[in-house]
Amino acid sequence: MRNLVLVWVALLCNVLMASAQTVFKARVLGQDQQPLVGATVVALEDTSKGTMSDAAGVFSIRLNSGIVQISSVGYRTQRVQLKAPFTEVVLQVSSENLDEVIVSASRERQQRKEVPAAIGVLTAQDIENTKAFGIEQLVNQVPGVFMSTSKAASNEQHFMATRSPISTKSLFLYLEDGIPIRPVAVFNHNALLEMNSTAFQRLEVVKGPASSIYGSEAIGGSFNFITKNPSKELSGFVGVQGNSMGLRRIDLEASTTLQDTVGVYVGAHHVRRVNGPVGHSNYEKTAVTFKVVTDFTENLRWTNSINYINYRSDMSGSISEKNYTDGDYQSNQTFTEREAIAGRFRSSLVQRWDNDHKTSFHFIYRDNQMNQIPSYRIRQNRTSGVLNGTGSGEINSNSFKSYVGLIQHKMDWDFANTRVIIGATTDYSPQEYQAEKIAVSVDATTGTNTGYSLQPGNYIMKYRADIYNHAGYAQVEMTPLPGLKLTGALRYDSFTYDYENLDKGNSGVEDTSVSYSNFAPKFGISVDVGKGLGVYSNYSKGFTPPQVGTLFRNGKNKTGTAFSLQPATFHNYEIGAFWMSSYGLKLDAAVYQLDGVDRLISMRDDKGNFIQRNAGKTRSKGVEFGVDYKVLPSVRLRYSGSYATHRYRSFVDNNKDFSNTTMPTAPKYLAMASIAYTPIEDLLLTLEHEQVGSYNTSFEGQAVLTGTNTPGTATYKGHQVVNFKASYRYKNVELWGEALNLFDTLYAVRASYSTWSKQNTYSIGNPRAFHVGIRYNF
Numbered sequence: 001m002r003n004l005v006l007v008w009v010a011l012l013c014n015v016l017m018a019s020a021q022t023v024f025k026a027r028v029l030g031q032d033q034q035p036l037v038g039a040t041v042v043a044l045e046d047t048s049k050g051t052m053s054d055a056a057g058v059f060s061i062r063l064n065s066g067i068v069q070i071s072s073v074g075y076r077t078q079r080v081q082l083k084a085p086f087t088e089v090v091l092q093v094s095s096e097n098l099d100e101v102i103v104s105a106s107r108e109r110q111q112r113k114e115v116p117a118a119i120g121v122l123t124a125q126d127i128e129n130t131k132a133f134g135i136e137q138l139v140n141q142v143p144g145v146f147m148s149t150s151k152a153a154s155n156e157q158h159f160m161a162t163r164s165p166i167s168t169k170s171l172f173l174y175l176e177d178g179i180p181i182r183p184v185a186v187f188n189h190n191a192l193l194e195m196n197s198t199a200f201q202r203l204e205v206v207k208g209p210a211s212s213i214y215g216s217e218a219i220g221g222s223f224n225f226i227t228k229n230p231s232k233e234l235s236g237f238v239g240v241q242g243n244s245m246g247l248r249r250i251d252l253e254a255s256t257t258l259q260d261t262v263g264v265y266v267g268a269h270h271v272r273r274v275n276g277p278v279g280h281s282n283y284e285k286t287a288v289t290f291k292v293v294t295d296f297t298e299n300l301r302w303t304n305s306i307n308y309i310n311y312r313s314d315m316s317g318s319i320s321e322k323n324y325t326d327g328d329y330q331s332n333q334t335f336t337e338r339e340a341i342a343g344r345f346r347s348s349l350v351q352r353w354d355n356d357h358k359t360s361f362h363f364i365y366r367d368n369q370m371n372q373i374p375s376y377r378i379r380q381n382r383t384s385g386v387l388n389g390t391g392s393g394e395i396n397s398n399s400f401k402s403y404v405g406l407i408q409h410k411m412d413w414d415f416a417n418t419r420v421i422i423g424a425t426t427d428y429s430p431q432e433y434q435a436e437k438i439a440v441s442v443d444a445t446t447g448t449n450t451g452y453s454l455q456p457g458n459y460i461m462k463y464r465a466d467i468y469n470h471a472g473y474a475q476v477e478m479t480p481l482p483g484l485k486l487t488g489a490l491r492y493d494s495f496t497y498d499y500e501n502l503d504k505g506n507s508g509v510e511d512t513s514v515s516y517s518n519f520a521p522k523f524g525i526s527v528d529v530g531k532g533l534g535v536y537s538n539y540s541k542g543f544t545p546p547q548v549g550t551l552f553r554n555g556k557n558k559t560g561t562a563f564s565l566q567p568a569t570f571h572n573y574e575i576g577a578f579w580m581s582s583y584g585l586k587l588d589a590a591v592y593q594l595d596g597v598d599r600l601i602s603m604r605d606d607k608g609n610f611i612q613r614n615a616g617k618t619r620s621k622g623v624e625f626g627v628d629y630k631v632l633p634s635v636r637l638r639y640s641g642s643y644a645t646h647r648y649r650s651f652v653d654n655n656k657d658f659s660n661t662t663m664p665t666a667p668k669y670l671a672m673a674s675i676a677y678t679p680i681e682d683l684l685l686t687l688e689h690e691q692v693g694s695y696n697t698s699f700e701g702q703a704v705l706t707g708t709n710t711p712g713t714a715t716y717k718g719h720q721v722v723n724f725k726a727s728y729r730y731k732n733v734e735l736w737g738e739a740l741n742l743f744d745t746l747y748a749v750r751a752s753y754s755t756w757s758k759q760n761t762y763s764i765g766n767p768r769a770f771h772v773g774i775r776y777n778f
Contacts, residue, residue: 021062021063021064022062022063022064022066022084023060023061023062023084024060024061024062024063024066024068024082024083024084024087025058025059025060025085025086025087026058026059026060026080026082026086026087026088026089027053027056027057027058027086027087027088027089028041028053028057028058028059028070028072028089028091029057029088029089029090029091030072030075030090030091030125035053035055035056035057035058035729036053036057036072036075036091036125037053037054037055037057037123037124037125037127037128038052038053038072038123038124038125038201038202039052039053039057039059039070039071039072039075039091040052040070040071040072041053041059041061041068041069041070042068042069042071043061043063043067043068044065044067044068044069044079045063045064045065045067047298049061049063049232049260050232051231051232051233052229052231052232054231054235054777055128055237055734055775055777056729056732056777059231059232059233060233061082061232061233063082066081066082066083066084067079067080067081067082068080068082070089070091072091072125073100073101073121073123075091075092076091076092078091078092100112100121102115102119102121102204103178103204103224103226104119104175104178104204104205104206104210104222104224105117105119105206105210105213106213106421106475106477106489107178107213107360107408107421107423108358108410108419108421112534112578113485113526113528113534114477114485114487114526115487115526115536116485116487116524116525116526116536116537116538117206117207117208117210117524117536117538117574117576118144118206118207118208118574118576118588118590118592118624119204119205119206119207120141120142120143120144120145120203120204120205120207120588120626120640121202121203121204121205122138122141122142122202122203122204123202124201124202126138126141127200127201127202127203129676129684129686129727131725131727131736131738131773132197133241133243133247133249133271133771133773134149134151134156135147135156135158135192135195135197136148136149136158138197138200138203139203139205139223140672140690141638141640141672142203142205142207142626142640143588143590143624143625143626143640143641143642144162144163144207144590144622144624144640144642144644144670145160145161145162145205145207145221145640145670146160146161146162146166146667146670146692147159147160147161147192148160148161148166148749148750148763149749150278150749150763150764150765150766151245151740151765151766151769152245152276152277152278152281152329152764152765152766152767152769153276153277153278153281153316153329153331153763153764154749154763155193155273155281155283155313155314156190156192156193156283156285156311156313157190157193157313157315157338158189158190158192158193159189159749159750160172160189160220160221161220161666161667161670162205162207162220162221163207163208163219163220163221163592163594163620163622163644164219164220164594164620164646164666165646165663165664165665165666165695166665166666166667166695166750167189167665168189168602169187169189169599169600169601169602170187170189170216170217170219170544170547170600171217171219171220171544172189172217172219172220172221172222172223173210173214173217173218173219173221173222173223174191174192174195174223174225175214175222175223175224175225176195176224176225176227176307176344176346177224177225177226177227177305177346177348178224178226179346179362179364179404179406180214180215180217181194181195181342181344181366182194182366182368183366183400183402183404183427183429183467183469184215184216184217184427184429184467184469184495184545185467185469185495185497185545185546185547185548186398186400186429186431186467186547186548187217187547188370190338192223193285193309193311193340194309194311194340194342194368195225195287195307195309196267196268196269196287196288196289196307196309197269197287198251198252198253198267198268198269198287198289199227199228199265199267199289199291199307200225200226200227200228201226201227201228201229202225202226203223203224203225203226204224204226205221205222205223205224206218206221206222206224207220207221207590207592207624208220208221208538208540208542208572208574208592208594209520209522209540209541209542209570209572209594210222210522210540210542211491211493211518211520211522211540211541211542211543212473212475212489212490212491212520212521212522212540212541213473213475213489213491215425215469215471215491215493215520215543216469216493216495216518216542216543216544216545217544218542219542219544219568219570219594220594227289227291227305228253228255228265228267228291229263229265229291229293230255230256230257230263230264230265230291230292230293231255231256231257231263231265232256232257232260232263233256233257234254234255234256234778235254235255235256235777235778236252236253236254236255236777236778237251237252237253237775237776237777237778238250238251238252238253238775238776239251239252239734239773239774239775239776240773240774240775241736241771241772241773241774242771242772242773243738243740243769243770243771243772244769244770244771245273245276245277245766245769246273246274246275246276246277246281246282247271247272247273247276247771248271248272248273249269249270249271249272250269250270250271251267251268251269251775252266252267252268252269253265253266253267253268254266261294261295261296262292262293262294262295263291263292263293263294263295264291264292265289265290265291265292265293266288266289266290266291267288267289268286268287268288268289269285269286269287270284270285270286270287271283271284271285272284272285277329277766277767277769278316278329278330278331278764279316279329279330279331279333280314280315280316280331280333280334280336281313281314281316281331282313282314283311283312283313283314284311284312284313285309285310285311285312285313286308286309286310286311287307287308287309287310288306288307288308289305289306289307290305290306291303291304291305291306292304292305298352299351299352299353300349300350300351300352301349301350302347302348302349302350303346303347303348303349303350304345304346304347304348305344305345305346306343306344306345307342307343307344307345308342308343309340309341309342309343310340310341311338311339311340311341311342312337312338312339312340313337313338313339314333314336314337315333315336315337315338315372315373315374315375316331316333316336316375317331317332317333317336317375317376317378318375318750318752318761318762318763319331319332319761319762319764320332320447320757320759320761320762321759321760321761321762324746324748324760324762324764325746327746329764329767332446332447332448332449333375333378333449334448334449334450334451335373335449335451335452336372336373336374336375336378336393336449337372337373338370338371338372338374339369339370339371339372340368340369340370340371341368341369341370342366342367342368342369343366343367343368344364344365344366344367345364345365345366346362346363346364346365347362347363347364348360348361348362348363349361349362355412356411356412356413357409357410357411357412358409358410359407359408359409359410360406360407360408360409361406361407362404362405362406362407363404363405364402364403364404364405364406365401365402365403365404366400366401366402366404366429367401367402368398368399368400368401369397369398369399370397370398370399371395371396371397371398372395372396372397373393373394373395373438373452374393374394374396377393377394377396378391378392378393378440378449379391379392379393379440379756380440380442380447380449381442386444387442387444387447388442388444389441389442389443389444390439390440390441390442391439391440391441391442391449392437392438392439392440393437393438393440393452394435394436394437394438394460395435395436395438395454396433396434396435396436396460397432397433397434397435398431398432398433398549399431399432399433400429400430400431400432400467401429401430402427402428402429403427403428403429404425404426404427404428405425405426406423406424406425407423407424407425408421408422408423409421409422409423416478416479416480417477417478417479418476418477418478418479419476419477419478420474420475420476420477421474421475421476422472422473422474422475423472423473423474424471424472424473425469425470425471425472426468426469426470426471427467427468427469427470428466428467428468429466429467429469430464430465430466430467431464431465431466431467431548432463432464432465433461433462433463433464433465433548433549434459434461434462434463434502434503435459435460435461435462435553436454436455436456436457436458436459436460437455437458437459437460438452438453438454438455439452439453439455440452441453459503459506459507459508460507460553461503461507461508461552461553462501462502462503462507462508463499463500463501463502463503463508463552464499464500464502465497465498465499465500465548465552466496466497466498467495467496467497467498467548468494468495468496468497468498469493469494469495470493470494471491471492471493471494472491472492473489473490473491473492474489474490474491475487475488475489475490476488476489483527483528483529483530484525484526484527484528485525485526485527485528486524486525487522487523487524487525487526487538488521488522488523488524489521489522489523490519490520490521490522491519491520492517492518492519492520493517493518493520493543494515494516494517495515495516495517495545496513496514496515497513497514497515497548497551498513499511499512499513499514499548499552508552508553509552514551516545516567518543518545518567518569519541520540520541520542520543521539521540521541522538522539522540522541523538523539523540524536524537524538524539524540525537525538532579532580532581532582533577533578533579534577534578534579535575535576535577536575536576536577537574537575537576538572538573538574539571539572539573539574540571540572540574541569541570541571541572542569542570542571542572543567543568543569543570544567544568544600545567546565546566546567546600546612550565550600550612551565565600565612565614566598566614567598568596568597568598568599568600568614569596569597569598570594570595570596570597570599571594571595571597572592572593572594572595573592573593574590574591574592574593575590575591576588576589576590576591577589584629584630584631585627585628585629585630586626586627586628586629587625587626587627588624588625588626588627589623589624589625589626590623590624591622591623592620592621592622592623592624593619593620593621594619594620594621595617595618595619595649596615596617596618596619596620597616597617598614598615598616599614599615599616599618600612600613600614600615601613601614601615603653613653615648615651616648616649616650616651616652616659617648617649617650617651618646618647618648618649618651618663619646619647619649620644620645620646620647621644621645622642622643622644622645623642623643623644624640624641624642625639625640625641625642626638626639626640626641627639627640633678634677634678634679635675635676635677635678636675636676636677637673637674637675637676638672638673638674638675638676639671639672639673639674640671640672640673641669641670641671641672641673642669642670642671643668643669644666644668645662645666645668646662646663646666647660647661647662647663648660648661648662648663658699658700661699661700661701662696662700663696664695664696664697664698664699664752664753665695665696665697665750665751665752666695666696667692667693667694667695667718668693668694668695669691669692669693669718670691670692670693671689671690671691672688672689672690672691673688673689673691674686674687674688674689675687682728682729682730683726683727683728684725684726684727684728685724685725685726686724686725686726687722687723687724688722688723688724688725689720689721689722689723690720690721690722690723691718691719691720691721692718692719692747693718694715694716694717694718695715695716695718696713696714696715697714697715697716697751697752697753697760698713698714698752698753698755699713700713701713702714702753702755703753703758704758714753714759714760716748716751716760719745719747719748719765720745721741721743721745721747721765722741722742722743722745723738723739723740723741723742724738724739724742725737725738725739726738732776732777732778733774733775733776733777734773734774734775734776734777735772735773735774736772736773736774737770737771737772737773738770738771738772739768739769739770740766740768740769740770740771741765741766741767741768741769742768743768744767744768745765747764747765748762748763748764748765749763749764749765750762750763751763
């Protein structure tokens, strides 16, 4: 009985203590009176209690004293006494921008001033203000980055250019919370369609090779999409948006923490396009992210997340030169399509042993299936240069599963403020692929591909490949002198492709096993000069092996053996600086030279087939520059740009010497500029200018000039596009609108020369269009 009484007394005390606590609610603003999204709030009476501000800058927290510490990237940390029922907090811009925290350079939190690399960052606030309905509207804000996709027709299918020409090659690594979303050797340049943009909290882009940490394919840029963590209190939103290009989208999000230890987040969207301005461009996608974060103790956290993507899109393909100049956006395709189902599961256990030691354990499972009738494989037959009503193509299917383990340990020592990071990873990814021929019916008058018939069992190739990637890495950071940081890193990778031909004697190559290995070093130095100025320099090596599909499907192979494609290696040399003044001016600049050896490129033969080649030696060099300036509390100017050249230093193909020539689809100048104005509280007006410079669409001397038989070089003149955005928040409701391509400029997001049709083909940009949205936050 006595024990029972004690239990009841304890329970009564807990109830009384809980009832004595007050729910404090507050809104966090910047100096421009705009809400700060994702500001971190920590209770000083109990540092295990905390929360983050939502899309309206609002948070709530249950406390006794109401004393909290509030911080946000780029702002001074502030101690605040909250007052019931509501407090408005204004954070001041930090005069020391070098305190910005980066996680992508080492998978550990680092101050910007400690990282000797060019890194572009989009904060939660940037993402919130952009109101993006396409990922390109986010990543193209980073200096030197151009994600090439049509808002009118691409349906999230895309190319990328980062320290490279506009490319489909495996020069870019896409990560989610520091983990690649695809295995090595199964790169897909459209892989970003397998992500859920609703769940994005932050984006960090490490430019140049990052193979010393992430391994292969981290060459031009590594794009780390950091997802949202659960909020402490129940919060979320529901929103709808759409535009005059036939797009409709619904977004949902909800988050909370149960019993102060188990946080739950779910974010989803469904998007659909019907009857857009480009023929054969319908699409539909559902994306869901579910995340559970369990804090067993202050030092032990277990995170589990599931991502599911279901995607289907028409493939309109590119359009002819005549249709492009005539403004005729009707596609010649009627049945080409792409379907993708992607699932990812991640389980991460992070143990902080003490202030100086931390270990992270990660398990990742991926399950991907992509089926397509690709527009780029369709060939129309001609007799004496005239369409004869027939053509060819293929249906293909590519699937893989991945089982990945990764462990990383961090150690901090007092000697020279040394930090050592060591890690190891193993990835086993069985892949299956098949491609069957189809016969295509062509309307010889209009050039429209009207239908197809499958040739069952007539395989172009059919195989299974077991892909193994084992790696170990280490990074050491030291501060031998105040303000001077030295960084050295090294990673070793081994790759094995065990290839089994499932159509022996009919197509493909003989059963075989192919192996590669690589050491990827990186050395860097960063100097905190003081007064907001930092400078750095680095050397890094990047590496990418041939893709499985490229290696075993490379034109016709009569020998029955795999092609002798070599891995591509890249050596990057870079210097840079970043500075933020006390009056709101932020500058970021980098100068680089990226030398490639055996870069993998695509050539086309006389029949229009893609043939893969090693391109000898290449060199890309340029400057990237970013400006972010708050001219007034209500006016913000932003500019991100790059000027670069991309050339073949030594490359001979089929007795043609392309040495010392400019690479195709390589614009020298890329820029994005904007001016944002807040005339009244909660109203944001933004004028945006995009520019892509001119570039060659063919190899030099490859094109046949119109009206002559003289060999020459085909070009695209580049473009400039202006957009206007407006957003307004009233209590829990947000409204926004956007005028895209305000002056209705005719432009292409990518143009390339076809040796088959002897003309440019164009992936068109969008005509003038209007986009609107509304969202309710709770």
